[in-house]
Amino acid sequence: MTGTWSRAAGDLPAPAAGDLPAAAPDADAACRKSAAQIRQQRSSWVVIWAAPMGRYRAWPLFRAPRDTALTARTPGELTALMDQVEERRG
Secondary structure (H helix, E strand, C coil), X not given: CCCEECCCCCCCCCCCHXXXXXXXXXXXXXXXHHHHHHHHHCCCEEEEEECCCCEEEEEECCCCCCCXXXXXXXXXXXXXXXXXXXHHHC
């Protein structure tokens, strides 16, 4: 899994803006749409597509450790990380 959870060891640093290829407008729109779909399905999370990073980001709206922030390359990776946080929450 290439996603990261800020409280896990090995958190990946954000790539520099110059290191990322320019996203095609259609691809960027599709990613924003995917983020919106996840937001609708998971109302206890803030979910965005961070185009400059080329990553999905998510923060819980429920009680969780203060520095809980998720980063993933795909919607599937992001929702898997969200599941892990929710399972730890109990």
